[in-house]
Amino acid sequence: MMMGDRSPRSFEELSTENSDLKERNRLLEERYRRLFDNIQEAVVLRKAIFDENGQVADLELIEANPSHLKTLKVDSLTEVQGRRYSELYTPGMLAWTIDHVRRAIEIGRPIIEEAHLDINNRYYLTTTTPVDNCLLLSTSVDITERKMVEEALRESNEYLERLIGYANAPIIVWSPDSVITRFNHAFEQLTGIPASEAIGSDLSILFPSSSKASSMELIHHAMDGKQWNVVEIPIQHRSGEVRTVLWNSANVMDSQARLRATIAQGQDITERVKAETALKKNEKRLSDAQHFAHLGSWEWDLRNDDLRWSAELYSIFGLSPETFQPTMEKFYECIHPDDRETVKSDMQQLVSQGTPMNIDFRIIWGDSTVRIINCTGEVSGRDNEGEPQVIVGTNQDITERKRVEDEIRRSNAELQQFAYVASHDLQEPLRMVVSYLNLLERRCEAQLDPKGQEYIHYAVDGGKRMRELIDDLLEYSRISTRSRDFSFVDMNQVVDETLKVLKVPVEESNAVIVVHPLPSLMADGSQMVQLMQNLIGNAIKFRGSEPLHVEVNSWHRASEYVISIKDNGIGIDEKYRGKLFQMFQRLHTRDEYAGTGIGLAISKKIVERHGGRIWFESDGSHGSTFFFTISKDLRGATDE
Structure with a gap:
């Protein structure tokens, strides 16, 4: 019987073919196992275990690759194969996994979700696919590093938001189409616009209408990538006030070099601009004042021997800033040869010892005109060792003032001499008149x-009063014409001598004189006795009904001594404050109190000769206190 064209195979052939199939199957299985075992993702085949209600109650591990075994912290599949996850997972992780599997089964297709495995504290992106009604294949990709990067990015963004939000400087961010996307608290304060209102609005809302176009042009230049550096752009506050803001911006680009955003930082310089404007005005006023007062200023930087003059100083020296570059050597060359070494010496003391200088000297202009200059100088800056670095000072043309002072000095000298001679020459005829009347x-x-007897009495009395007036006028003129050089005077001894002179009136009035310790100072001793005699004598003369008490005290200030004479006499009305120290001023009639009314004028002149001032305080009826000051900066006679 024929079997077709196919020849029958022998047993051996069939056996060989079966062996080949087995080998090929083994190789495929090995290849699958190698592939399964070498997959980086965690892969697991699980079987769902249902309860009596048909709900997923647990999971059984069927197959798993090494990556999944690693998540379970085991080395071999045999350790966990066939075991339920209720034995492998924590309750929280088991609940999440069962819920995840249940959703996959319900929808009948793969489901992807993120999971946090608390066994190893790692994050996974898990994809679960139903294989049949109870088998599920899951693959999990470890995304822990990605989550860490995302978290770091989130924290960085939050930090950046806080940094921008709470920065002291106004910061703003806008999109390529000029829409505001960030607007920090400082910008809210600058504009008065809340961030909630500004964000989403066009950038142009910030600018006043008068400069909106030019401001937006600058903004677009910055967005076009043109270098902005630092630029002033005015911003209008919600109240209407325009603030001057210094802007600095940077563009944020993406990986394709496309503009993503522009960030700018603003600095409110409104007050600085106002201060600069005021400074310019003040500098103009100072320049004008220096010009009108013929006062120029200079600054000498010792570090580089740089000397700078103000504009007026060139005028004072008869020079032009276009043709003259000031240096110390050239400055000395302008000084009169007879004064040059003195000025150099004072300047050297200023530099080496820091001693302030105040000196008058002559300068010679190019046309041989001689001018008189007052120069002041002092140390303005020092280094860490205390050595002078910068010297500043002023030069003032005092030529006219010196001329006037000389004229006044000559006039005063002539007047004083005239007063002395006139008073002296009046004494003789007056003495003769009084003698013949007597x-x-x-x-x-x-x-x-x-x-007739009454007339003669009036004439004799008038002559005596005339003699007293002439004597007082002589005393007044002698304050300057016959004064002594200043020397150290003990004011305690001055008061002792004064009280000896006033011994009789002190005893007659039963006055109690209390003298506190007084200073020693530079003064004309005889004039100090005359001054104290006038003031204590007045306290005795103008005593009230109460027992007289006079107190002499003193204290000192930075540049002067203050001495006071306080009494409990009749006081002085405030209305006399302006004329009390004038010549021949009397507050009472001659019948009430004797005197010529010139004593306090003499006292005032003595005090002024000593660089001081004199005044009084009184409530008008219960005593007075007279004060006078003596300058501490007296070195010799001050008469001119």
Whole structure:
């Protein structure tokens, strides 16, 4: 019987073919196993275990590759194969896995979800695919590093938001189409616009209408990638006030070099601009004042021997800033040869010892004109060792002032000499008149009726008062014409001598004089006695009904001594404050209190000669206190 064209195969052939199939199957299985075992993702085949209600209650591990075994912290499949996940997972992880599998079974297609495996504290992106009603194949990709990067990025973004939000400087971010996307708290304060209102608005809302176009042009230049550096752009506050803001911006680009955003930082310089404007005005005023006062300023930087003059100083020296570059050597060359070494010496003391200088000297202009200059200088800056670095000072043309002072000095000298001579020459005829009146009164008294005797008495009394006035005028003129050089004077001894002179009136008035310790100072001793005699004498003269008490005290200030004479006398009305120290001013009639009214004028002149001032305080009826000051900066006679 025929079997077709196919020849029958022998048993051996069939056996060989079966062996080949087995080998090929073994090789395929090995290849699958190698592939399965070497997949980086965790792969697991699980069987769902259902409860009596048909709900997934647990899972059984059927197959798993090494990556999945690693998540379970085991080394061999045999350790976990056939075991349930209720034995392998924590309750929380088991609940999540069962819920994940249940959803996959319900929808009947793959489901992808993120999971956190608390066994090893790693994050996975898990894809689960239903194979049949109870088998499920899951692959999990470890995304822990990605999650860490995302978390770091989130924290960085939050930090950046906080940094921008709470920065002291106004910071703003806008999109390529000029829409505001970030607007920090400082920018809210600068504009008065809340961030919630600004974000999403066009950038142009920030600018006043008068400069909106030019401001937006600058903004677009920055967005076009043009170098912006630092630029002033005015911003309008919601109140209407325009603030001057210094802007600095940077563009944020993506990987394709496309503009993503522009960030800018602003600095409110409104007050600085106002200060600069005011400074320019003040500099102009200073320049004008220096010009009108013929006062120039200079600054000498010792570090580089750089000397700078103000514009007026060139005018004072008869020079032009276009043709003259000031240096110390050239400055000395301008000084009169007879004054040059003195100025150099004072300047050297200023540099080496820091001693402030104040000196008058002559300069010679190019046309041989001689001018008189007052120069001041002091140290303005020092280094860490205390050595001078910068010297500043002023030069003032005092030529006209010196001329006027010389004229006044000559005039005063002539007036003082005239007053002295006139007063002296009046003494002799007055003495003769008074003497003959006294003689007439003695010899002819019996021949005169009461009216004639009264007339002679008035004439004699007027002559005596005239002599007192002339004596006081002589004393007033002698304050300058016959004064002594200043020397150290003990004011305690001055008061002792004064009280010896006033011994009789002190005893007659039963006055209590309390003298506190007084200083020693530079003064004209005889004039100090005269001054204290006038002031203590007045306290005795103008005493009230209460027992007289006079207190002499003193203290000192930075540049002067203050001495006071306080009494409990009749006081002085405030209305006399302006004229009390004037010549021939009397507050009472001659019948009430004797005197010529010149004593306090003499006291004022003595105090002023000593660089001081004199004044009084009184409530008008219960005593007075007279104060006078003596300068500490007296070195010799001050008469001119």
